Amino acid sequence: MEGPDRAPLAVTATGRLARILDQALRELGDAGQVESACRMAASAYALLEKWDPAAAERFTGTLHHLTCRRPQGGSRVRAS
Numbered sequence: 232m233e234g235p236d237r238a239p240l241a242v243t244a245t246g247r248l249a250r251i252l253d254q255a256l257r258e259l260g261d262a263g264q265v266e267s268a269c270r271m272a273a274s275a276y277a278l279l280e281k282w283d284p285a286a287a288e289r290f291t292g293t294l295h296h297l298t299c300r301r302p303q304g305g306s307r308v309r310a311s
Contacts (some may be wrong), residue, residue, distance in 0.1 A: 243283075246286055247288075249275070252275055256268045256293050277286075
């Protein structure tokens with residue numbers, strides 16, 4: 232999921248898997264399983280931070296997506 236705030240990862244198996252996992256975790260959080268998705272995103276970050284920092288950094292963004300919710304018509308608030 233590239234975008235203005237998402238730098239593209241190198242085209243590697245790790246980068247592709249990180250994108251797939253990122254998308255799945257965001258969808259899991261959007262479906263109401265925020266705590267579980269956050270735990271998995273943090274685990275992915277911890278696993279990748281030394282071997283593939285760019286892939287690991289993707290999960291920092293995932294955690295922000297999962298924990299900073301924008302209510303309809305309002306400003307961002309932390310999800311519980």
